Amino acid sequence: MVLAPVVGGLIYGPLVYFGAREARGHGVPEVMVAVARHGGRIRARVAAVKALASAVTIGSGGSVGREGPIVQIGAALGSTFGQWTRMPLSRMRTLVAAGSAAGIAATFNAPIAGVIFALELILRDFTARSFGLVVLSSVTASVVGRSMLGNDPFLILPAFTVDHAWAYLLFALLGIIAGAVGIGFARILYVIEDLCDKIWRGPEWLRPAVGGVFLGLILLVLPQMYGVGYPVLEAGVNGRYAIGVLILLLVGKIIATSLTLGIGGSGGVFAPSLFVGGMLGAAFGEIVNLIAPELTPSAGAFAIVGMGAVFAGSARAPLTAVIMLFELTGEYSIILPLMLAIVLATGISRMLSKETVYSLKLARRGIDLDEHPADRVLGDLLIADVMDPSPPSVESSTRLDAASRLLLASGRTSIPVVDDGRLRGHLRADMAAESLHSDDEVADQTVGHVIDEVGRVDVGLTLRDALAVLHKHPEDEGIAVVDADGAMVGWLTHRQVLGALSAATATPDSPHGPA
Numbered sequence: 327m328v329l330a331p332v333v334g335g336l337i338y339g340p341l342v343y344f345g346a347r348e349a350r351g352h353g354v355p356e357v358m359v360a361v362a363r364h365g366g367r368i369r370a371r372v373a374a375v376k377a378l379a380s381a382v383t384i385g386s387g388g389s390v391g392r393e394g395p396i397v398q399i400g401a402a403l404g405s406t407f408g409q410w411t412r413m414p415l416s417r418m419r420t421l422v423a424a425g426s427a428a429g430i431a432a433t434f435n436a437p438i439a440g441v442i443f444a445l446e447l448i449l450r451d452f453t454a455r456s457f458g459l460v461v462l463s464s465v466t467a468s469v470v471g472r473s474m475l476g477n478d479p480f481l482i483l484p485a486f487t488v489d490h491a492w493a494y495l496l497f498a499l500l501g502i503i504a505g506a507v508g509i510g511f512a513r514i515l516y517v518i519e520d521l522c523d524k525i526w527r528g529p530e531w532l533r534p535a536v537g538g539v540f541l542g543l544i545l546l547v548l549p550q551m552y553g554v555g556y557p558v559l560e561a562g563v564n565g566r567y568a569i570g571v572l573i574l575l576l577v578g579k580i581i582a583t584s585l586t587l588g589i590g591g592s593g594g595v596f597a598p599s600l601f602v603g604g605m606l607g608a609a610f611g612e613i614v615n616l617i618a619p620e621l622t623p624s625a626g627a628f629a630i631v632g633m634g635a636v637f638a639g640s641a642r643a644p645l646t647a648v649i650m651l652f653e654l655t656g657e658y659s660i661i662l663p664l665m666l667a668i669v670l671a672t673g674i675s676r677m678l679s680k681e682t683v684y685s686l687k688l689a690r691r692g693i694d695l696d697e698h699p700a701d702r703v704l705g706d707l708l709i710a711d712v713m714d715p716s717p718p719s720v721e722s723s724t725r726l727d728a729a730s731r732l733l734l735a736s737g738r739t740s741i742p743v744v745d746d747g748r749l750r751g752h753l754r755a756d757m758a759a760e761s762l763h764s765d766d767e768v769a770d771q772t773v774g775h776v777i778d779e780v781g782r783v784d785v786g787l788t789l790r791d792a793l794a795v796l797h798k799h800p801e802d803e804g805i806a807v808v809d810a811d812g813a814m815v816g817w818l819t820h821r822q823v824l825g826a827l828s829a830a831t832a833t834p835d836s837p838h839g840p841a
Contacts, residue, residue: 379395424460744814804819
């Protein structure tokens with residue numbers, strides 16, 4: 327039991343490190359960012375490396391799920407097909423989502439949940455064109471999966487009914503607790519990962535083998551944590567464990583999953599979140615049945631609802647959670663309490679954390695999937711990347727009539743005023759014309775008499791900073807770009823900002839266009 331994770335780590339550690347490092351971890355965040363940022367492009371080798379690494383991780387005792395890997399594997403296959411056939415980027419993203427849906431549909435024997443998972447979490451888009459292709463992929467995968475594995479669900483869950491209306495209050499309370507547990511699971515996952523990063527100082531490919539010793543010790547104490555754990559989950563849902571054991575299994579699963587991923591294992595967090603939810607719900611149901619056994623559903627009813635609620639709390643995917651548990655049970659009576667608990671779990675999760683178990687991994691890298699592409703461009707591009715060269719300038723001592731002729735010849739509405747290399751302001755055409763018209767002593771007038779303040783921004787700042795200055799000077803032709811000494815080094819207008827945004831956020835119907 328102790329040596330199995332060590333041997334497995336010696337196999338999948340070098341495989342992931344030298345084969346495809348993005349295959350490490352639970353996989354779904356990598357697919358999400360590939361769709362959102364890279365036009366759905368995923369390297370072809372990821373599918374093979376992820377399949378082998380996840381199989382070895384789970385087979386050697388890694389306490390992770392198989393759903394995250396199959397999502398990444400399906401997504402990589404879809405992306406590879408799209409790149410081979412030179413699909414447009416918009417269609418390649420849909421192919422990635424279709425591959426993810428197919429993986430979920432075949433793994434869970436749940437085609438509808440596969441579709442909703444892909445649209446809600448991966449593609450984050452419910453357009454009709456995307457929906458049709460994803461549905462086709464999910465149905466095909468389910469047909470193939472059932473022909474090979476049969477029609478039985480992956481879990482045999484008990485049926486139940488809700489006979490008393492006040493029991494919905496208990497399901498609501500369970501949903502609130504489950505939402506907090508779901509976010510707690512996500513937080514502990516990355517706390518342990520950070521701890522592993524801080525402690526480990528050796529080569530990354532050896533980390534899973536050394537960390538496997540500690541995982542093996544956990545498995546020695548709690549052998550129920552070995553692998554995915556569906557048989558243990560099924561036993562818990564069917565009421566075969568006492569309250570204390572259920573709580574112990576809940577805590578043990580969180581720690582074992584976090585440690586498996588922290589040492590570099592390859593596997594998903596979907597199944598662990600279902601496991602944690604099932605143990606939480608079963609323990610909650612046992613406690614409720616001790617208090618009022620004649621008025622409440624079975625503990626298994628709370629376990630099923632807890633499974634969906636914890637997943638919804640951790641992943642914040644309420645539609646997927648509802649459809650998934652409904653397909654797994656086939657019981658319509660589960661819908662109302664399930665929806666109630668899941669919506670409350672999602673709300674509590676949102677109150678406690680902006681991020682989910684998937685997006686938190688990306689946020690730690692500085693990636694915000696909810697950020698508009700234009701916002702990302704404004705923060706990434708420097709002013710120096712897009713500014714125009716410095717326009718012709720005049721000194722403040724220049725006669726106004728001469729400066730006006732230069733301004734007219736430039737075709738601009740204003741011209742910078744520079745003395746001894748330092749920017750003082752600018753001469754505006756309207757102010758120059760008004761001064762020349764109203765003053766009889768034109769020959770005595772200089773630019774210094776009508777100089778006006780000009781917006782200026784440091785050359786080392788980003789376009790976001792520049793846009794804020796441009797907004798303060800809407801009537802001017804642009805703003806001056808200056809260096810640390812106040813010398814003008816360029817000129818920036820709204821046109822340059824708009825051009826940069828258009829070039830960076832365009833998604834032309836070409837496989838090689840910008841994403």
